[in-house]
Amino acid sequence: MPIDNQQLINLGLAVIRTESEAVASLADRLDDSFIRACEFLHGCQGRIVVLGMGKSGHIGGKIAATLASTGTPAFFVHPGEASHGDLGMITSRDVVLALSNSGETSEIITILPIIRRLAVPLIALTGNPRSSLAQEASVHINVSVEREACPLGLAPTSSTTATLAMGDALAIALLEARGFTAEDFARSHPGGRLGRRLLLHASDIMRQGDDIPKVTADTVLSEALLEITRKGLGMTTIVEGRHVIGVYTDGDLRRTLDRALDIHRTPISHVMTKDCKTARPDMLAAEVAKLMEEYRIQALPVVDSDNLLVGALNMHDLMRAGVV
Structure with missing residues (x-):
């Protein structure tokens, strides 16, 4: 079916507005749960282990990378691989950050007993405060959205954007708490232009x-x-x-x-x-x-x-x- 240019613009605007509203709604959820999550992350003696499946996994990889580049050691573990040996990467000094919009992702739910036995803090970002993951977590942060930007309501769009924004909020709050400087950032990015600008004399x-x-x-x-x-x-x-x-x-x-x-x-x-x-x-x-x-x-x-x-x-x- 042919589609005209204005329709394309309108569809694009609808997505941007829907996702903007989803992110804006997170501001009211920066409460005690956010503070507790920051405290767990800031007090971590090991590394932040980020879990997520599917699109949440892609977002989890980005959050882990942002944490690591802003002074909080972190890495991403695929939940499906975790139950086949990769859980050995998690130590008792770590903190687990799990992402799941439904809060019922089977690959994550399966490894919750092992995480519980390790006695590590579990921070969950989900869109369902009553979900299994939310109830099991040491701290739950609600990243639910009113609707996805996808007109079918199926493709993760607003939900992944909201989760990413909350992950960035955590990372930057920790950056400030650690006193992380531009020079510190440059040292972790020596190959980038910013690193060269801040390190080369x-x-x-x-x-x-x-x-x-x-x-x-x-x-x-x-x-x-x-x-x-x-x-x-x-x-x-x-x-x-x-x-x-x-x-x-x-x-x-x-x-x-x-x-x-x-x-x-x-x-x-x-x-x-x-x-x-x-x-x-x-x-x-x-x-x-x-x-x-x-x-x-x-x-x-x-x-x-x-x-x-x-x-x-x-x-x-x-x-x-x-x-x-």
Whole structure:
């Protein structure tokens, strides 16, 4: 049956509105049960073991991943596999977080006696406070929804969204309770862009030693241009000893050519940029990138607290490091 564009939009809007209402309704359920669940999770000496079947299992995997990445060690166990050996992953130091919209998922109900014998706290997120799982749990959090977003009322949609939102609420409450910082997050995500932005310092990516472009104040412009070409940073530093007294960049060269100077006789000190911007080795690479973007410069010397040259980097170095 053909369907027009407006019908597609209307169907999409209906789903989004239904799921939004389901999530909004959870706000009234952040009560003592939520607090007790947070206390169990915060006091866990081992790991959070998340259980869920079907779509709840997919949501459980996401909740476990969010907990783990925000400072609460967690992993997901498939309930069907749990009764065939994977229950050995659960120890007496752990906390179990079980997800089931009906609260009667047979694979979870089957392993409840083993969880009970382990004497570990059991937190249940279900849509039925009178269900077997809810009654067995140490803490039950009600994530019921008025209706699924599926027009047939069959596909888990609103219910899984509500469960995911409640799982996120637990994870972020624990993040705050643990004093988890952006730096902590970066350490658990070293391969991601955020990790690089929060962990990499200028010293980690700067050119050092013979790779630093540098000339002295009496170097003629033509020799300075050769140094720029050799080192490939688009600039050279000008030093007295190891003290940086200026820089000369590709942009400075364009301005110099407008003045029709003799590049074989003009000392670099006559055309260099004095009082240039510099970076410190302990600056976050992201801070260096912000400085370069703010002043519209492509390369920077890196100096220590005594203004001694220790390195140099350009925007390409930052891009290769994944900072920008």
